[in-house]
Amino acid sequence: MSFHYLPVAGTKNRVVILPDPKEEKTASGLYIPESAKEKPLRGTVIAVSEIDEDGKSPVLKAGDVVMYGKYSGQELPLEGLDYLIMKETDVLLKKI
Template sequence: MSVLKPLADRVLIEPTPAEEKTASGIIIPDAAKEKPLKGTVVAVGEGKKDEPMTVKNGDTVLYGQYSGTEIKVEDKTYLIMKESDIYGVFQ
């Protein structure tokens, strides 16, 4: 399995799948599903000269709705974005 290695201050994230049902059990159609804002860090770059990376592989992060660029690697969809587009890390 080859995973893309981000450069500089970029992070590769596997988005959490969108909700399929509401809490009451109503199935959400594809057209109405919200873009997920949460995902798992799969790979991180080396950081910039004076700015080391603060996120690491396996972190679950929260990011902006329109953050990053969607890419496909081996039939999986990922987001690649700058670390500054990440709002926080779930603990």
């Protein structure tokens, strides 16, 4: 997958994330009620800005699997995919 845009840092570095598909059913086939879905979500970092206004590089890199709050960032539909763009500091966890 190629991505033809470079995030521009605002006050903080920005990251573009491709969210995991939302599972509407659990493994056992039950539908997840809405409340249970208002939790951190998971996705993959696609692109990061180069440097923030304090001269710091991002700590995340393309390919990182991350979790972030459900209401973090803004939607970024590009070339048929629904990305999110958010401040790097809105990312909560990185898979290790």
